[in-house]
Amino acid sequence: MRSPIDSYLADLHAELLDxxxxxxYQGIPAMADADPSKFAIAMATVDGHVYRIGDADLEFSIQSISKPFSYALALDDIGLDAVDTKIDVEPSGDAFNEISLARGSGRPANAMINAGAIATVSLIRNTDAPRFERILEHFSTAAGRRLELSDSIFASEALTGHRNRALAYLLRSFDIIETDPSPVLEDYFRACSVMVNTQDLAMMAATLANGGTQPRTGVQVMSKEAVQRTLSVMTTCGMYDDAGAWISAVGLPAKSGVGGGLIAVLPGQVGLAIYSPALDLHGSSVRGVAASERISADMGMHFVRAARLGRSVIRDHFDITDAPSYTRYTDAASKLLAEYGERAHIVELAGDLLFAGTESMVREVSxxxxxxxxxxxxxxxxDDIDRIAVEMIHQLGRELEAEGRTMVLVQEKIFEPLESLRCFPSRNDAVEWAETTLLQRYGDGDLVPSEVSVCDFAALAPLDAVxxxxLESLMEESRIEDGRIIRRPGQEFGGVYFILKGxxxxxxxxxxxxVRHATLSAGMTFGEIALGGEGEQTTRVTAVGRLHLKVLSAASIATLEADDPGTALRFWKAVARDAYTRVEANIKDSNFPLH
Structure with missing residues (x-):
């Protein structure tokens, strides 16, 4: 089944194509002819699942999206304090290629502008292995696959990067870069020329969202401290002179690149990546910004709303053969449910239903x-349910319905936005509905009879017609209204009750x-268990709907034992056999209590 998230992204992609x-970007000749019709969206969860639509495999140069990952590498290499002495963490309010150096110290405003990013590259260790090899390995580990350098884009960057070259030498004049700036600048150009696709960027963003651990490989790519600092700087500086509007409208740490890529991170939950090469005046993808605004709003991703960690909300998942209802069925019905019970599944949820947790549930059901x-x-x-979770659950129900399948809810505490869906107050009621549905679909009317004659009771099957x-001649007939209590705990044995109807x-x-123990229907008996233990009734028995009974009372049984002990003995053997079978079944199912 197609996930509702796939459907949402497909609709959004189609809409924004217009x-x-x-x-x-015209500043790098090798990129100037990029096809503006190309468009892709990818969303990676912190457990490594990727939703994607459009040209998600098309490669393009990472450009400035390299900056947060280079920054995290430098932070892990030499520590936060050492990096801070060279690069500030303040928003510049300027375009990405502005000088933005502090008067006197020459310290760049932050690591997301070009000056700060060039300084960042100079801080990455260049001893154990060549600096760019370490940068490329770092990017590749975050993406989850080996990335490659575009020699043509690198050459074009080096040929036309005059302003960046001037920035590098200016940084050297302030001793922000302490060595020859030329090799540093070349490694910066190379870092920007690494080729990625939209899915790569989504996985790299999800690595940041996952505290620095690559979601699929489990490799710790960067420390949690480096991630915290990197995401903080991305929040205030990642979108350059558009950062204020971005954080207000989208509310996610983000980074754009003039290659047409854009990433956004919802910590603990998801990494978002978009590619579309047509840029706005700030150097960000036009479709990328529009898609980010829509996704953040529609999926409740703004950090003010989604501050809690996203984790799987699935507490357990099993079919109804592992957790049957309290309803007692005939042998034939029980066999059918054992055969077809896997067609009905219970998904037990817990915690807060925010985007990421609901996504994991939707994916599992899909x-x-x-x-x-x-x-x-x-x-x-x-405990709580977000607006996007409500929409996703409704959409999931519609997707299932379109395939001829049905979803129902169990909620004691009613979430009003979900009242339009079929709800049950207890899981037992929902499972009983599922069992009844399966019996009706795959069985015949005899499996769950609405009315049964005394001669057809399974408890009396070992006896002959005489x-x-x-026995029936000694029974008393009784009709009982809905809700009436028939037997109470502590009452002495009152006889055996045969349910004819209801x-x-x-x-x-x-x-x-x-606490409910069982639901008994036509063809079943109760009352005989009171003969065990202290000889008292142990449960309360309540009518559900109008009830038609025949009762073999204690007095009638005493008469039978005195007048016809042979028949009485055969009767008690049959009743004991049936009761033992039911008790054994209850013990078998007691590992899955349904309250």
């Missing part, structure tokens, strides 16, 4: 085997709250 403003027809989302342990007729539930009180 946005044709902007021009590819990837269920097509044979799964019924999905039960158990929300009883969910014995059954005798249902009853058995329950006990635990900590003052009723």
């Amino acid at each position: 946005l044709t403003a902007g021009t590819p 990837e269920l085997d097509p044979s799964v027809e019924l999905v039960i989302l158990d929300l009883r342990r969910v 014995d059954i007729d005798l 249902k009853v539930v058995t329950s006990t009180l635990q900590n003052g709250k009723p």
Whole structure:
């Protein structure tokens, strides 16, 4: 099944294709002829799943998106204090290629502008291995695959990078760069000329979102301290002279590049990457900015709203054969449910449903085997739910419905935005609905009969017709209204009750709250268990709907034992056999209590 997130990104991509403003960057000849029709969006979660749409495999040069990753490498190489003596962390309010050096010290305003990025490269260690080899390895490890340098773009950068060359020598004049600036500048040009695709950038952004750990490989690419500092500087400085508008509208640490790429990071949750080479006046992708604004708004990603860590909200996931309802079925119905129960799944959620957690749930449901027809989302342990989570759950329900499948919710604490979906107050009720649905689809009417004659009761199957007729002649008929309590805990044995039509539930009180044990329907009996232990009723038995019973009372059984002990003995053997079978089944299922 297609994920609702895939559908959302596809719709957004199609809509923004009509946005044709902007021009590819003309300052580097090798990039001036980039095709402005190319457009891709990729979103990588912190567990390594990537959603992508458009030209996500098309390679382009990373350009200034290299800066935060070079900065993190320098921070890990020599430490925050040493880097801070050379590069400040203040927004410049200037374009990316402005001088922006502090008067007197010559310290660049931050590591995201060109002057600061050139200074950053000079701080990366160049001893154990050539500096650019270390930079390229660092980028590649974050992306999760080996990246390559574009010799043609590097040559074009070196040929036309006069302003950057001037910045490098100016930095040298202030001893911000302490050695010959030419090799540093060449490595800076090379870093900007590394080729990536949109999926690579999404994984690199997700590595930042994941505290420096590459989501798929598990490699710690950079320290948490370096990530914290890098994301902080990206927040205030990553979008240059557009940083204020960006943080207000999008609210994510971000970095753009004149190659047409743009990354944004929602810490703990997701990395976003967009490629479209037509740029605005700030040097950022026009479609990239528009897509980021929409995704942040639609998915609730602004840091003010999404401050909590995103983690999987899936507490457990299993089919209903592992957690059957309390309803007691005939042998034939139980066999059918054992065969078809895998077609109904329970997904138990916990915590806060924000974007990342809801995404993991949506992905898991979307990837269920097509044979799964019924999905039960158990929300009883969910504390809070965000607007995007509500929309994603509704869309998931629509996607399932389009495939002829059904999703229902379990929520004791009602989340009003989800009231339009079918909800059950308890998981037992939802599982009972699923079981009934499967029995109706794959069985016949005899599996769950609405009305049963005494001669057809499974409990009496070992007896012959003469014995059954005798027993029925001693029974008293009873019709009971909905909600009436038939038996209470502590009552002495009152006989064996045969349900001809309707249902009853058995329950006990635990900590003052009723806890359901079983639902019994037509063809089943109750009351006989009171003969065990102290000879008292242990559960409360309540009618559900109108109930039609026949009761073989304690007095009638005593009469039978006195007048026809042979029939009485055969009756008790049959009842004991049936009761033992039910108790054994209850013990088997007790590992999966449904409250």
